[in-house]
Amino acid sequence: MAVVFVTGATGFIGKEVTKRLARDGHTVLALIRSLDKWNELLMQMTLAERSNCTAVRGDLRQAGLGLSTSDYEQVLRANVMIHAGVPMDISMDESVGREVILQGASHLIAVANELHEQKRLQKLIHIVGYMSPFDDESGKLATDVFSQNDLFREAGGYEKYKFLADLYLRQEAHQKGLPLVVVNPSTIIGPRSTGNTEQTDGLGLVISSMRRGKFPVLPGGKEWWLPLLAVDDLAEVIVGIVEAKQIEHQTYYALNERSTTPSFSELISLMAKELRMKPPAIPFPVSVLKKILHNGGSRLLGVPANSMDFIVKKDFPLAPFQQMKARKGIGDYQAVAYLPSVIANLDYRLSVKDQKVPLHIHREQIAGMAAYKKEGAGTPWLLLHGLFSEMSDLLPLAAQLGGYAVWLLDLPGFGRSPYHHHDKPIEGIIEAVADALREMPSPVHVVGHSFGGYLALEAAKRVPEKVEKLYLLQPPLHAPKYSPLLAGVGNNAAILQRFLQKGASPARLEKTLLAQGVFQSMEEMPIGYAEKVGKLLQSPRISKTHTDVLRYFMNDFQQMALEQPLPFPAQVVWGTQDKTYQLTKEAEAAFTKANVGIKRLSAAHHFPISHPQLTGNVLQQMRNGKA
Template sequence: MNQTTNLEQTVLFMTGSTGFIGKETVKQLVEKTDVHMLLLVRSEQRARTVLESYGVRSLERITFVVGDLSVQGLGLAPRDHKRIREANVILHVGGTMDITLERETAEKIFRHGAREIAQLAEDIQRSGGLRHFIHVVGFMSPYGQGSEQEEQININHLHSQESAYEEMKFQADGYIREHAKQNGYPLSVVNPSTVVGPRPTGETEQTGGIGLLIGAVQKGFMPVVPGGSSYWLPLVENDVVAETLVFLTKDDSPIGGTYALLARKENSPNMKELLHILTKQLDVPKPAGGALPLSWIQKLLNVGGTRISGIPAQSLAFITDRTFQVEETEGLLKRMGRTWPDIREQLPFITADLDYRLLPKPEAEHIPNDYIRIRRGNLAMLGWEGEGEPWVIVHGLLQCADDLLPLGSQLRKLTGNPVWIVDLAGFGRSPVHQSRDAFTGQVNALVDALGEMQFPIKLVGHSVGAAIAAAALKQSGRADIRLALLQPAADNVNEGNNGRLKQMLRLPRRVVRTLLRSKSQRSWARMFSIDSSVQIKGSIVDRSAQRAYGYLRSPRIAGAHVDLLRWIHLGHKQELSFWGQYGNLEQTNNATDLLIVWADKDREYHFPSKLKPGYKKVDVPHGHYFPVFQFEQTAEILMNWAENSHMNNDRQGY
């Protein structure tokens, strides 16, 4: 059935608009429809901030209505209640995603909230007619799946479960279904499976679903396959959920139904395959203990396992051996003109995102937070849009893209250009690369990412990121990329200072990774303090040390560090100088205006003397990590270089 334009303006009353699903739904409604939205929120100012931060570009067709699902009458002022009764579509997405909710709280939010929303639906139906009620509730709901007898069996099973969160959500489902029958309005129930981040980035801010499993694997608490190969964890991206909700909202002649948003079981990864994908991305061994029944794992968690692992026993409710009816869903997808996406394609990005989110971060973050996130190739990027030729910045070791946000923000402020900071493969939010060689894999990933940016670029690399940027530029053969190298590091190590490190790097990879992760936060702070030759506030050094220590809690990020450290210290033969090979970029690329900024207080590296002549050099009296600690000065140097293509080729002091 094709949707047609109704002469009646769609006025949507929506709950849960600032949640994980809700934000994406509002964004798509703004971009794809002319629907006017009445959004139930607890705080208008907070809701505005949340939606604008998520990328909702216009709030013109949005009216915020202050209220609360857990309060009698939704806590609405009389004027707002009258306004809401003008809606002809209700989209009920509200409810906290917290499987550990106490029963009383869960009952207030879900069951009480359902009664209040149903009463509102009844009022609208009586006064002018409710075109459509759309209710979003979890995929394990016993309602709408099979015959009445099968439903009753599932309901009886529900009452035997321990999770008040699940029970109250599903009681709300049953109540609204019965109310819709009694009052004669069309009801569509959308049952998303475990929700993960949208394409292309996979940003999964809701860490209570698959994030619990990833956290367990990350910490080594998943040595077995829960349930075995007959079990699975159904997953759906939140943009797919939002697209479905938007389609139903616009439907002028809704027929109602139950739509389980999940793929067919046979087309989805089972638990064994899923764990193999996760362990590969997290750089940890596959489960060696075979399969273990879910009931046994639940008992272990209930007798102390939750306290040790941080995994609630209730979280296992999302792992199932059930087969779900998806015929109605497939019919809806056909009407929408789309097919079900394969979650395997997105899992590496979801895994990297959640792995990074679950790491400890400094309590006080004095870094810009107005950036947006994009993906190019298989790499995550943070930054800002702007006018003119973009900057692309590549970080070094003990860093992720976040560490160079102050530099990127200052560059954008000075130039107005777009600025994008790359997370290297296996670092930050980027999945691990698939190459056997660490450096080659990083270069290939960057080349692919730059290949999606077919316009002039100013490419900046720091430390080993400078070597990766230089090699990527040469491999790309592009003549529209200008290159700036900040403290470039490859085979220019001061060997006298690194004998002990070199010996350590010859040990087995897992041993090296363990030793690297064993370094204390204090030792990283000491290293950063020694590296800087100027007075830096202790809090800045401490935050950098906290971040470095936190990054290395991830086996994935720690492994990526080990691989690049080995490449730097063990990967070169004396007769094959890296900078001898890649240092003649000025000659191989006519458009390249090569800048090198060198900090002469660096104790670990010396200037790469084998670079071919023709570059521009600026000396600074700092240590190796000056782009992090002296970001304002670094941005000014880069801006001057970009604006003045006729810089003197002689060495420039700063």
């Protein structure tokens, strides 16, 4: 097994590489600056994997990598080095790029040279990018990368110094016989399992422009494409290079084949579909678009000028990459099948930034929907959120559900889950929840809040064998009474969506939420809740989905349908301070006939969010037959 020194171990690429190295039994020495990020990464591993990982505090910008004497001695145990320690920021200032990227490479190569002199270094793996113009012969060039030169004058600081660092390491390898391997990945997107894409500078730049209505043209020509690669596929190939007995190639172009990747015009149309927007209709040559951006048009489209440089016509020499994929058992990546989750995730990230999630919560995917999972024992809980909400809002409730496993779903078109594209909007959401139940390995305790309660009931009736017990928290029993303003704009779908996108300011949302009895007071409302809802509704995808649901309840919904009896035990928890819905005698009688118990709380509509501890206690009592 190798001892691998990794820079950028907590970055988007680096942490996936670190996890897979540790999983395969290699020893990882990680250069880190943030202990918090390192601890977050460790929490994603098993105990055995963690035992293979050690962090050393340092900084690429400093000589000796800023390491203490003892940490430097640890690094000199390594026989493989992986340099992935450059943050992706295509708008990076040139002075920052020179210090972090190029000077950082010089500090790293000093360590590599020392390992090489000790005859320990088996491989130095440098992660660069598919747009680098350098190849296996470039190490012979005499260019002084540290002096003033005319190379890459049109490029930004990030791209320029990534390329110069590539040339520099190739020169050093050529002169001193270093065992260098360069990996040139394309635009990196989230893993196949979730699509969770942390870097918003790549594909996210185009999505950001589109959702703000600043991308009105459809770039023409099927010959233009944006090469893509899933981060887990890249990590597997890098681990394969680490494990290879000898260096077979110096340069690996890491990207999916053109045949499995949509053209750029097809990609734009797919983005529009997933964002629930009309696709751009004005055809426009990509070459002209690039020139416009480099001549002051970047503000017009809302993307940096060099962001379009990653769209190419050419093909790449993929044989080394494909050989390593085959060796690692990596199948073809049909991008169109995975991109909906990637686009939804990036759309969410562009709305809500810097959201902290407890370290013991893991990202998953169920039936194509984004999910969180809290590990635990016993029959799991499955939590479904309501309108003006997403799965993160129920994390405090999940923490109150004891030692049981808990699943939280983002409903289709909400949060990080892609829309279902069913002809009937509500039917599509119900069937998606039913599919999630079908994928559960065993029956679960299903908890639905508000609109999620309606979905939970309807989906549970389709898959009763997967429902241990059903809990409806403030379900919509009848057609709601909306405020005059919301009822008025709700007559027209386009006007309602525009109102949600443009008119849902935090102050207006807070006022409406209090007036409707969603919360009893401002003190009950989680800090930043209204601001987050407002930002999410700026997404065309999320505001359009809310529009569909609101109009359904305004125009088509009458009351919840209860079968007699339900084929599984069920309970209702009702907040008596709700001003939108009423638990009438008729509704209560229907529940009684269906053998559904009712528990009343002196709380408002959003009590699972405002009172997670109280709600968790009640749910556990019901689960144990004590309420």
